[in-house]
Amino acid sequence: MLMNETHVPPATADASAPQANSAFDEAPGIDLHMHSTASDGALSPAALMKLCHERGLSRVSLTDHDTLDGVAEAQDAAATLGLTLLPGLELSSQWQGLNIHVVGLLPEGAQGSLVAGLESQARARIARGEEIARRMEKLGLDDALAKARAQAGSERPLGRPDFARAMVADGLVKDMGTAFKKYLGSGKRGDVKAGWPYLSEVVEWINDAGGVAVLAHPLRYGLTRRKRGLLLDAFTAAGGEAAELVSGFQNADVTRDLARQLDERGLYGSLGSDFHFPGGPVAPGSMSAVPRTALRPIWQHPRLAAIFAEAA
Numbered sequence: 001m002l003m004n005e006t007h008v009p010p011a012t013a014d015a016s017a018p019q020a021n022s023a024f025d026e027a028p029g030i031d032l033h034m035h036s037t038a039s040d041g042a043l044s045p046a047a048l049m050k051l052c053h054e055r056g057l058s059r060v061s062l063t064d065h066d067t068l069d070g071v072a073e074a075q076d077a078a079a080t081l082g083l084t085l086l087p088g089l090e091l092s093s094q095w096q097g098l099n100i101h102v103v104g105l106l107p108e109g110a111q112g113s114l115v116a117g118l119e120s121q122a123r124a125r126i127a128r129g130e131e132i133a134r135r136m137e138k139l140g141l142d143d144a145l146a147k148a149r150a151q152a153g154s155e156r157p158l159g160r161p162d163f164a165r166a167m168v169a170d171g172l173v174k175d176m177g178t179a180f181k182k183y184l185g186s187g188k189r190g191d192v193k194a195g196w197p198y199l200s201e202v203v204e205w206i207n208d209a210g211g212v213a214v215l216a217h218p219l220r221y222g223l224t225r226r227k228r229g230l231l232l233d234a235f236t237a238a239g240g241e242a243a244e245l246v247s248g249f250q251n252a253d254v255t256r257d258l259a260r261q262l263d264e265r266g267l268y269g270s271l272g273s274d275f276h277f278p279g280g281p282v283a284p285g286s287m288s289a290v291p292r293t294a295l296r297p298i299w300q301h302p303r304l305a306a307i308f309a310e311a312a
Helices: 045-054 071-081 113-138 144-152 160-169 176-184 199-208 225-237 252-264 305-311
Strands: 059-065 084-095 098-105 212-215 242-247 268-272
Touching: 045 059, 045 071, 059 071, 059 098, 071 084, 084 113, 084 199, 084 305, 098 199, 098 268, 113 144, 113 160, 113 199, 144 160, 160 176, 199 212, 199 225, 212 225, 212 268, 225 252, 242 252, 252 268
Parallel strands: 059 084, 212 242, 242 268
Antiparallel strands: 084 098, 098 212
16 A cells, blocks of 8 residues: 555646557556555545546556455446446465565456455454554554444455554544554554465466456565565466556656566566545556556456457
8 A cells, every 4th residue: 555645646647658669558547456445445436436537547447455345336437437447356465474465357256266265355354453453552542443443434344544544533643654654554563464365375366267466566565676576486476467567656767677577477567556545646547657668568468458448
């Protein structure tokens, strides 16, 4: 998750710079990583689709954490607005002690082993939320579970952003960014490592459902280039077929190097803002420009090409 803090430029101003001789010239209007109130986002699926339409997007995916619960509402709204919505989700997994996220782009929805996998993920998230609440109470957030539930506004499994909002509401921190920096970010007291399945298992779930497994935001795990290469190797060996070349805003030189790493392994490149809530630099469709690259874009993948062609 990327925390948002400043003004949002129009989507067409930050994602659409032409890149000569690149298949990613077709990138404007695409965002394949966003969240709604079905997980830890601030907008309902329908409201998110409305915002995507207002920002000039045409091909999008709703990728809530470990659930497809918001997809039906998003599909109805997208159809009304003339958007093409690709069903998706973002699965939590573990690899060498790290929490690794995998986006599943699912043209056929949940099938096969993914169905039981999502039930298991929901149970793990409930237990994780209860443990985060216990830890937050020791840090001064009284009745943490109830307060986070009030922030969530539904009975879905709680996530760290819900506790962050509760801390802001209680005056324990000034904003969500501070809550993550001090208490809930990676390695902090509230960063509870749930019993997530191994990376290879969640990739298998996605493939079993006829989807495409995409390694989410590979530059955000704090890995050296060598370690990131090992992660990509493990992901590819498990049957993963793509990774997010651009996730929100990132350094252009590092993006070019990542493109080389993906191309060396025959992976497709995907694009996503990882949008969670309005009010900052990460909005639907807002992300760094794609550098010139020979990497194949995800919309050319055989299982997805027809869907994207219909929207062109």
